[in-house]
Amino acid sequence: MTDSNWSSRHDDRNQLSDEEFRQQLRLFLQANFPREWRQDFHRPFRRLRGPEQKQWLRILNDNGWRAPAWPRHFGGMGLSFRKQLIYHEELEHAGVARVIDLGDSQLGPTLILLGNEQQQQLYLPKILNCEHIWCQGYSEPNAGSDLASLRCSAVLQGDDFVVNGQKIWTTHANDATHIFTLVRTGKFEKKQQGISFLLIDLNTPGITIRPINNLAGEDEFCEVFFDDVPVPKTNLVGEIDQGWRVAKSLLGYERVWIGSPALVSKALELSRQLIELRELDVDCGARDRYAELCADLHDYKLLYTRICNQISDSGREPGPEVSMLKLYASELLQRVTEFNVQAAAEWGGVVGDTVIGDTLTDLHWQYMMARPVTIFAGANEVQRDILAKAVLRLPT
Amino acid sequence: MTDSNWSSRHDDRNQLSDEEFRQQLRLFLQANFPREWRQDFHRPFRRLRGPEQKQWLRILNDNGWRAPAWPRHFGGMGLSFRKQLIYHEELEHAGVARVIDLGDSQLGPTLILLGNEQQQQLYLPKILNCEHIWCQGYSEPNAGSDLASLRCSAVLQGDDFVVNGQKIWTTHANDATHIFTLVRTGKFEKKQQGISFLLIDLNTPGITIRPINNLAGEDEFCEVFFDDVPVPKTNLVGEIDQGWRVAKSLLGYERVWIGSPALVSKALELSRQLIELRELDVDCGARDRYAELCADLHDYKLLYTRICNQISDSGREPGPEVSMLKLYASELLQRVTEFNVQAAAEWGGVVGDTVIGDTLTDLHWQYMMARPVTIFAGANEVQRDILAKAVLRLPT
Amino acid sequence: MSDEIFSMLRDSAEDFLSAQVHNDSQTGRIGTPVLRDRKLWAAIAELGWLGVALPESHSGMGMSVDAAAVLCEVFGRKLFAEPYIAGALMPSAVLAESTEPVAFELAEGLVCGNRYLTLAWQEQAGEADSATYATRWDGATITGRKRFVSALEDDGIVLVAAESNEGTVIVALAVEAAGVRYQRLATAQGHYADIQLDGAVPMAPPLLVGAVADAAIMRAVAWARVAASAQLSGIARGCLLATTDYVSQRTQFNRTLSAFQSVSHRCADMLVGVELSDAVWRFAAAEVSVAKQPESLACVYAAKARSGDVALTTGRTAVQLHGAMGFTEECAIGLYLRAAMQYSSWLGAPAAMRRLFLARSGQRDLLMEACND
């Protein structure tokens, strides 16, 4: 890993003080993030996709602001967890649209931790320069919250695994070039065993992708069908049949990022705008409900910061307590979007764009986009089970 | 049952029109119910006990207003279910303090349905004239919601059952002369079998009664201990080992009466008083919360009336849908008492009597007295299980 | 109205709608305002439903709003998308009061299904109860702006409420007339039109003038609220049924979903909500159908508040219990939630309705008067 290709092209920003770091990033974003892609009252949870996403990620990459968690010798920024928090805070603060960049956030760390050198050299640079766009193939029609029941199979024949089966809820598969999957390679008593982590090029023959429209009108989820798809056995990450542990190691971080208060902040910004537009400032009843949401966010931010700091200070992976974050943030987000629909009176019944006062908004979109957050990344019912079992140690 | 002792001493009020019936009862209550025993802001859920209870029940009995559900030839009023509803409405309307009169509401109907003639002749008249005061011995320390796990045993020796074990949560055992119990007389695979329904005189040697103070400061619950207590085998009601069915037949009615909106009305009356006293009329936030509770009661009364009318029209025993009544009424009652505590600001922290403006009240008492309603007569968790299983037919 | 007639109405509606309604036609419409399906509209005209609440003198069946509400409950359960309340029931409440020749003519067209009517009274968000209008009638033309108008067809007729020197008037205006401009915003099953009127000339002299016009509008709104409550209640019940079906079949962690209390207890709570909602709209429908001033009845506002809240809560919970599948446009469960958003916001959102409920109930009714005597 001392190859010059891997050497860092940019200053080590981890050396900056927190405040300097924050300032540099803030200035960079002001200068470089295209205004038209900002989150706004119309799309408070805006995400970039396809060409726009690539364009923005390349700007980040060219300026040394990409892959904040990756070590520098793999081309990342090598930031401490605390600086990663600042990084995300500043993106949120600047209204930078979200990206689903699973190559950066999930596959990269996995390969760095458990991939072999060949896999690292082959894939990591192409993640950074967006030549490869990755999506995640975990869930199946009968393996959602109960992921370990997955059945999509990979059978070794010669130098290839032959993959058959179906994945579902694969976000942005229709934009991606590659998919990292959990597939069944063996049957054991414990169903978590016999699962392997496999990388698949979506251009391989035998793969069909079907987008699914969601309630907000977006086609971000896809079904991916595998029909005798050959995958080189060199695409196996980690040990065969041990893929569950590979995937699991990232779940805690996923829940921390999903628990970010950013979406709630954005939704509550819209609440405030609606209150002004509808002149509800003088309505003490509406103000009481708004105050409750504001206090919820205020307090939640403090809890979020504290748990993140504990992770940061301890240097350990996130424990089961991060289920609190995913749980509370997702339900609060829903409550805020519900307030917004109610505060908008008749406009709350509009499905699609509407202009209130001079503000373009889409209350249905924000309401519906807040629905799946209580389902994905482990349904909230599962999060409560985790808290009861693993934090409170309640017997079952 | 044609003995002249059993003939009715009073007019058959079931023949009256609903309106006439209501008027007669209203006038009777105005003339006869002692003003000082009325429910008020201090004791919105007031109950009579001991000598006061006896005195009032005897007034009812002497005037032919006792035992509304019993057939007339057993000395009751023989009212239709609809008239029973009116009966309870009028008592509530007049602020008549509640009585726990299990001889009337539970044992009487059981004996009428399943007792033998000897038992009916021996016990029913003494219930009516308050010579016997009955309490209910069902729950045990390890058999609460899971009542069928009860272990208090009765073993037949000669002409007596010998009873050993413990009952708990026996309301007003310290005022009672007799107790009707569920005791274990046999062991079967299904634990609901092997339970018998046994009548016990509390004066029998070997019985110890210990009152338990509750959170509201009242000693209404008791533990009852049985130590080799002999009970004549003629005190068995129904078949041996079949007592579960005896007890179960009354549960539906119990849930209907517990579901009465009367307590909620009383608690909400206190809410209104507090709003006036604290001049919260102008506080739109407080008014919104109050409006929600008022609407909840309004709508619930309609549901309650409808389900009661359905029972009345069909002539069948209450079905599992009455769990809705117990569930909603009990939780609404708690929400109202919580509103009252919050509306009272600092006074909400007072434990015991306080005077707000010129109104004597006891917010802690009403708050605490509303706690057990979600627990007793089948915890609300059990009610939800019943609704899911028996009404929605969800598989488990 | 006898229970038997209601049963017949309900049964025929269930039969007809089970055969006619296909949810597929409601998916993928996000952002697209929907107009009447004219074939379906003609079919329900054929069944006589459009004239249910019109008197026989006006070509109607001479029943009242309680009969219409029975139909609407089925519409909700079956996700029937035609704008029955806005396009038939509300115009009926106005036309029934008018003895102008044009009123009879429009009523006949409404009942036959060849005239597409709607009522335009509201001008501001959250002000469905305002009885004053910025829209002006000068005796010959009408000028102003109306909002949140449902069921507006390009070749339809809009009954417009306006201020005049004689108080409120209601005039019938062809949508095609000069001086009428409009834009439609999509709702789940229809649209809200925003109408600009600029010296538009109506079809005939005003249908109603003065106090009788105000009363007709208040009655139309009260009727519509009760009918919308019934529809919301139906939406919630349909949504609950679909959910109990789903959780009874779907398996996770080797157990039927309904075996988890986190699922079954929420179904129980949904049931309680649906039954409350059902009890209150039926009561309100019965009361309103015999009331002279239905807008004074507290139960109307209670019904609209409860049914809106319950339909939204049931819809959200149902989406959650359907898991990821519930978030797809292909799964009908989201359509219930979206329909709930439309009917709970139209004519007054729950919190606003509860305030009016409290004001109308005079509070004392709720309390027991025992302490006074």
Added chain:
Amino acid sequence: MSDEIFSMLRDSAEDFLSAQVHNDSQTGRIGTPVLRDRKLWAAIAELGWLGVALPESHSGMGMSVDAAAVLCEVFGRKLFAEPYIAGALMPSAVLAESTEPVAFELAEGLVCGNRYLTLAWQEQAGEADSATYATRWDGATITGRKRFVSALEDDGIVLVAAESNEGTVIVALAVEAAGVRYQRLATAQGHYADIQLDGAVPMAPPLLVGAVADAAIMRAVAWARVAASAQLSGIARGCLLATTDYVSQRTQFNRTLSAFQSVSHRCADMLVGVELSDAVWRFAAAEVSVAKQPESLACVYAAKARSGDVALTTGRTAVQLHGAMGFTEECAIGLYLRAAMQYSSWLGAPAAMRRLFLARSGQRDLLMEACND
């Protein structure tokens, strides 16, 4: 203040209270106002706790409210009933600002535990923040009425806020002085006294006069709110622990109670509440301990609102999950709920606190300013 000192304080408090506090002493007291347990009060004086928030100039330890809050969190968990906040912390905030001889003397007595102080400022329910007083100081005597005064001993000293010609004054008054009458109402762990002052003569000239008196009271209230938040948070945590113990052991229907999601999921929700409450009071304590005008900090109100709500909710849920046993006076679980009622209502109930939170937060803080630049 370093984390290490806080840890030491917490550990010593836990050790001491585990040995000293017996819940039995709190049962069966319904309706009976409770005074200091003088043995316990002397013991905590011995430990130095009473002077934690007083400067060294005033015989104190020179720490701040954050240290006191650390103690209060333990008090909550252990159901320690002594009126530490009203009887030590609040008087400290006032005495610390005064350089009158009597202030030093009272501070010393407070710290040693042989003077029983309290602060009387509030006059109406729900108005702990009012800075105007109907109670008058005429330069020699004091007349008026104070309510909701905790920690009032018959031989104690009450620091009374009053209006005078020079603005607000705070005077020290012996409870035994002529012209002082009072009645006590019971709370869970103490009492609220209602004090009538009729020309009462204080011990000495006013401790504080004018703006500095107002500031001291506002600081005392802010300190007390943060400390009460810590105590409420401790109450909730103690209550949660007792509940998870119980449901882990109790069996019904052949299963441990905690195996039912209707139980375990509510425990999970209680946990989230407790952790939120904990996060916000700790933040508020740190902020307040370095703030010049702690009453201007939104987090103070957020902490009081959250901790009050959470303690009440946790207490109620805990009673429910304890089943019938939870409703008995012998089961300690009800004591947590009752203590929560006391501390959530004193100094402002949650809804009132959230209004002040919103007012103080200027709202903008909560939103992201990205759209401005």
